Amino acid sequence: MKKTICFLIVIGLLFLSCAKQEEQETMEVNPLLSEFDTPFGVPPFDKIKEEHYLPAFKEAMDQQQNEIEEIVGNPDTPTFGNTIEALERSGELLRKVDSVFDVLNGSMTNDKMQAVAKEAAPLRSKHQDDIRLNEKLFQRINTVYEKEDELDLTEEQNMLLEKYYKDFVRGGANLDEKEKARLREINKELSVLTLNFGENILKEDNRFELVIENEDDLAGLPQQVITAAAEAAKERGHEGKWVFTLHNPSMIPFLQYSQRRDLREKIFKAYINRGNNNDELDNKAILSRTAALRVERAHLLGYKTHADYVLEMNMAKKPENVYQFLDKIWKPALAVSKVEAKELQEMIEKEGNSFKLQPWDWWYYSEKVKKAKYALDEEMLRPYFKLENVRDGAFYVASKLYGIQFVARDDIPKYHEDVRVFEVKDADGSHIGILYTDYFPRASKRGGAWMNSFRKQYRLEGKNIHPLITNNGNFARPTGGKPALISSENVLTLFHEFGHALHGLLSDCTYYRLSGTSVPRDFVELPSQIMENWAFEPEVLMVYAKHYETGEAIPQELVDKMKKAALFNQGFAAVEYLAASYLDMDWHTLTEPKELDALEFETESLNRIGLIPEIIVRYRSPYFRHIFSGGYSAGYYSYIWAEVLDADAFEAFKETSLFDQKTALSFRKNILERGGTEDPMKLYMRFRGAEPKVEPLLKRKGLI
Numbered sequence: 001m002k003k004t005i006c007f008l009i010v011i012g013l014l015f016l017s018c019a020k021q022e023e024q025e026t027m028e029v030n031p032l033l034s035e036f037d038t039p040f041g042v043p044p045f046d047k048i049k050e051e052h053y054l055p056a057f058k059e060a061m062d063q064q065q066n067e068i069e070e071i072v073g074n075p076d077t078p079t080f081g082n083t084i085e086a087l088e089r090s091g092e093l094l095r096k097v098d099s100v101f102d103v104l105n106g107s108m109t110n111d112k113m114q115a116v117a118k119e120a121a122p123l124r125s126k127h128q129d130d131i132r133l134n135e136k137l138f139q140r141i142n143t144v145y146e147k148e149d150e151l152d153l154t155e156e157q158n159m160l161l162e163k164y165y166k167d168f169v170r171g172g173a174n175l176d177e178k179e180k181a182r183l184r185e186i187n188k189e190l191s192v193l194t195l196n197f198g199e200n201i202l203k204e205d206n207r208f209e210l211v212i213e214n215e216d217d218l219a220g221l222p223q224q225v226i227t228a229a230a231e232a233a234k235e236r237g238h239e240g241k242w243v244f245t246l247h248n249p250s251m252i253p254f255l256q257y258s259q260r261r262d263l264r265e266k267i268f269k270a271y272i273n274r275g276n277n278n279d280e281l282d283n284k285a286i287l288s289r290t291a292a293l294r295v296e297r298a299h300l301l302g303y304k305t306h307a308d309y310v311l312e313m314n315m316a317k318k319p320e321n322v323y324q325f326l327d328k329i330w331k332p333a334l335a336v337s338k339v340e341a342k343e344l345q346e347m348i349e350k351e352g353n354s355f356k357l358q359p360w361d362w363w364y365y366s367e368k369v370k371k372a373k374y375a376l377d378e379e380m381l382r383p384y385f386k387l388e389n390v391r392d393g394a395f396y397v398a399s400k401l402y403g404i405q406f407v408a409r410d411d412i413p414k415y416h417e418d419v420r421v422f423e424v425k426d427a428d429g430s431h432i433g434i435l436y437t438d439y440f441p442r443a444s445k446r447g448g449a450w451m452n453s454f455r456k457q458y459r460l461e462g463k464n465i466h467p468l469i470t471n472n473g474n475f476a477r478p479t480g481g482k483p484a485l486i487s488s489e490n491v492l493t494l495f496h497e498f499g500h501a502l503h504g505l506l507s508d509c510t511y512y513r514l515s516g517t518s519v520p521r522d523f524v525e526l527p528s529q530i531m532e533n534w535a536f537e538p539e540v541l542m543v544y545a546k547h548y549e550t551g552e553a554i555p556q557e558l559v560d561k562m563k564k565a566a567l568f569n570q571g572f573a574a575v576e577y578l579a580a581s582y583l584d585m586d587w588h589t590l591t592e593p594k595e596l597d598a599l600e601f602e603t604e605s606l607n608r609i610g611l612i613p614e615i616i617v618r619y620r621s622p623y624f625r626h627i628f629s630g631g632y633s634a635g636y637y638s639y640i641w642a643e644v645l646d647a648d649a650f651e652a653f654k655e656t657s658l659f660d661q662k663t664a665l666s667f668r669k670n671i672l673e674r675g676g677t678e679d680p681m682k683l684y685m686r687f688r689g690a691e692p693k694v695e696p697l698l699k700r701k702g703l704i
């Protein structure tokens, strides 16, 4: 037995040094380093242990380093094949180890996995830098890039060449030594600033507490909110009292239901002043410095502003395009929000009050207006949204659109008993890929919902490698003898993630780097968001939204109420979001690396767009984590950009029929199969025949 194992390992290590071989021969077999001997080559979860990852990472990085050295050492003139494709092929093992680890660390983590993650992260980033900053490698890429026009490449090959070239250039490969040194300094300082920014907000979130001692001060709050506040008080050493914090699940219900206007004001003001208290947690200097350094870096790399640098890689391309786009939605949204404010003011007066509506009143009075207008309670819908039915509803939509089938497979290994495995087949019965659904929360899983993959689709030496896609959620488990009944918001989430899954499953690309969901940030939400449109169409609801006890389809009356309530408060939601998008763009279109007064700058920015005083921007600068400590600088607009795309794309179905086969085929061929192989706008226009229009979104949000 032992001999066989050693033999297999030696085969896998042919390119490595002898010393390495000896070291490996004494080790137990590492399943991550062997072929997966399972149906469809899925990971053999029962064999993979936490201790296998780190050696596998190291081995995989060594392998890629050797592959890179081979490319660099090639005496032949650089060509697309011996440089770009060779680079693309390198790191095959690393991708495999990375994917398996990444999926499981999100869905099935533990202390050991987290320790591996911490140890692997710096190794991984150094490995990346070693490749990006390899001058000889860049020279080869550059040689090929300069001959691009003579090479007779396909569209996809052109894209691949440009992606690699840009990666290196944007990483500073073209700079001289002095500039490179300054770039490294800037990057280093920025990494510390962004880390500090995030840590300060985390501390701010945790330090404020609204302690309520008198039961009368709880007036208006629902019982489960009071119970949660009592539990929070106990945890924080205030037994017998009630505590509210700045975390959304605690603060939002307080703003919605508390009759104590003064206390609503108190918690709200604490929230909007995070990072702005002129103390050790203040973020104003940090963010000004961050914005200034980003301008300096943009200048070094040859861009006018940080936004120009970021947007070059997105669909929007230029800051002007983002501003023009935001303006189109801002005006109607602002008008609707003013009407909403008036309705809330009327409700205030109807109750016999004379004060003027303030930002901390918005949730409280909008809740009252909603009840009066729509008489819709979420709990009325839940019995119709049994998880399995909703999932089958999503499958039904995909089958009707693309003719694909989902076949439950009990013979394929899975990493947890909650997971369900489906083989996805095309209309002609041929294999497309595997979908794992994993919908319930557990301690080992992070929050939220997401799509990921154990393996992306691509072609290796002409052979199609089929994708292994996962969909994760944190939906309510079955309780008290009832099946899992999920909220209407969860229904949309399930359809949304399923849309990302289809993007991964139906991918038909040659190169891994460009396949599936490897597309710009302002394009990636199109396939996911468009699926949400089908979820609540009456024709689709009738198929899957069946009462979990009686099996009866959802009553028309409820469907109508849902439709109407969907337009509620959309002006407010759009305005607070768009204001933040403008603020993001303003910070990142600065042309001088100067440190500014953060609050003055913010006030000017929001005054310029005419934000009304009853609404506060969704994120004020000192706690705008997305742009000052996350990856969304000059990118916060992406969400609504993709909403325009999905609303406009769905219009193509509405113009014909919900399941129009010609339109569906075009969406599959031009969007879902193509990944990032071409410019997204070209792909979109090939599907739609024109650039996306903003009107369908405005209509959907009730803004026109």
Ligand SMILES: [Zn+2]
Pocket (backbone or CB within 6 Å): 496, 500, 525, 528
């Ligand atoms: Zn998404």
